[in-house]
Amino acid sequence: MSHRLYIPGPITVSEDTFAAMNKGMIGHRSKDFVALYQSLQAGLQAIAGTSDPVYLSTSSSWGIMEGALRNVVAKKVLCCMNGAFSDKWFDVANRVGKPAGFLKFDWGKPVDPDAVRAELATGQYDAIAYIHSETSTGTLSPLAEIQAVVREHPEVISIVDTVSSFSAVPINKDANGVDVLITGSQKALALPPGLSLLGVSERARQRAATLEGRGYYFDFLEFQANHEKGMTPSTPAIALINGLKHQLEKISSEGLENRYARHRRLNDKVRAWGKSRGFTLFPDERYGTRGLNCFSNTKGVDLEAINKTLKSRFNLVIDGGYGKLKGKTFRVSNMGDETDATIDALITALDTVFGEFGA
Ligand SMILES: *Cc1c(COP(=O)(O)O)cnc(C)c1O
Numbered sequence: 469m470s471h472r473l474y475i476p477g478p479i480t481v482s483e484d485t486f487a488a489m490n491k492g493m494i495g496h497r498s499k500d501f502v503a504l505y506q507s508l509q510a511g512l513q514a515i516a517g518t519s520d521p522v523y524l525s526t527s528s529s530w531g532i533m534e535g536a537l538r539n540v541v542a543k544k545v546l547c548c549m550n551g552a553f554s555d556k557w558f559d560v561a562n563r564v565g566k567p568a569g570f571l572k573f574d575w576g577k578p579v580d581p582d583a584v585r586a587e588l589a590t591g592q593y594d595a596i597a598y599i600h601s602e603t604s605t606g607t608l609s610p611l612a613e614i615q616a617v618v619r620e621h622p623e624v625i626s627i628v629d630t631v632s633s634f635s636a637v638p639i640n641k642d643a644n645g646v647d648v649l650i651t652g653s654q655k656a657l658a659l660p661p662g663l664s665l666l667g668v669s670e671r672a673r674q675r676a677a678t679l680e681g682r683g684y685y686f687d688f689l690e691f692q693a694n695h696e697k698g699m700t701p702s703t704p705a706i707a708l709i710n711g712l713k714h715q716l717e718k719i720s721s722e723g724l725e726n727r728y729a730r731h732r733r734l735n736d737k738v739r740a741w742g743k744s745r746g747f748t749l750f751p752d753e754r755y756g757t758r759g760l761n762c763f764s765n766t767k768g769v770d771l772e773a774i775n776k777t778l779k780s781r782f783n784l785v786i787d788g789g790y791g792k793l794k795g796k797t798f799r800v801s802n803m804g805d806e807t808d809a810t811i812d813a814l815i816t817a818l819d820t821v822f823g824e825f826g827a
Pocket of ligand 1 (some may be wrong): 601631
């Protein structure tokens with residue numbers, strides 16, 4: 469029996485989305501597939517705010533994150549670390565054998581553009597990787613301000629992980645000069661896991677063309693050559709792509725601004741509930757992301773027991789903290805297809821169970 473997922477990914481997938489995925493199979497070199505692939509571009513580009521192609525990768529986001537490093541880093545990549553996922557970037561850069569430097573910020577703090585400015589001024593770097601919405605701590609970094617700094621260095625290619633902000637918060641890829649934008653299906657797009665999306669600038673492709681060791685599966689030039697034919701390099705997750713088409717149609721009929729406003733409104737509701745129960749937001753409120761809330765467990769409640777009760781009585785689960793924040797924070801997602809009604813029901817359940825546990 470499935471239950472509603474208020475963990476920040478994977479999140480609940482709506483029945484209509486599952487139905488749209490169940491369309492029967494088509495060949496990935498068929499005209500039908502080309503039409504499907506091409507029909508997605510405008511919607512994806514609108515969400516990203518780009519005129520660059522958005523490639524579809526059959527992998528989780530880490531696949532293209534690793535791939536991006538292989539495609540654009542020649543000299544050294546600056547990894548901005550402010551949570552579990554961004555800390556991992558540095559580890560992954562080392563594992564793919566790319567020279568990497570880092571800037572560390574306390575978990576819950578955003579990436580500081582001034583620190584980025586000072587580090588890039590050393591002239592060692594030709595790439596930077598950071599996370600827009602650090603899901604482990606619920607922190608949104610100031611994308612436009614960071615990119616303004618990055619753009620002062622034309623040799624630096626930016627790789628930005630928007631896994632938990634894509635379609636929840638505006639990104640404006642081209643206006644902000646983001647070269648490589650990365651996201652995944654199982655967060656705000658409210659699809660099952662297994663598909664990731666990759667927006668790549670011409671500059672980034674030019675860098676890739678000069679680099680050896682790009683491999684095959686995540687090679688930007690392979691993606692581009694196939695993109696021009698309306699295809700992917702290898703057999704893609706066609707069912708997920710049908711689901712993506714459906715979700716993009718929903719996003720387009722809702723309207724992007726309305727979608728951002730809905731995420732903000734629902735996020736505020738959960739935030740207000742947490743405060744009413746005496747919990748503080750883990751990040752500084754000004755940098756709280758909008759697809760989820762990460763609260764400090766200021767009252768030291770037993771999150772595992774609470775989650776067990778939420779699951780058995782209300783058929784839903786929240787997250788009890790990621791990595792070193794396990795037990796110390798809890799996270800509640802409001803990404804994707806959530807509505808005022810579903811979030812109100814969630815809050816009623818949370819209020820009842822947290823109350824019973826003395827919070
Ligand atoms: C979920 C998440 C990832 C990891 O994505 P996978 O699909 O598990 O590879 C990376 N970065 C951020 C910010 C995330 O939220």
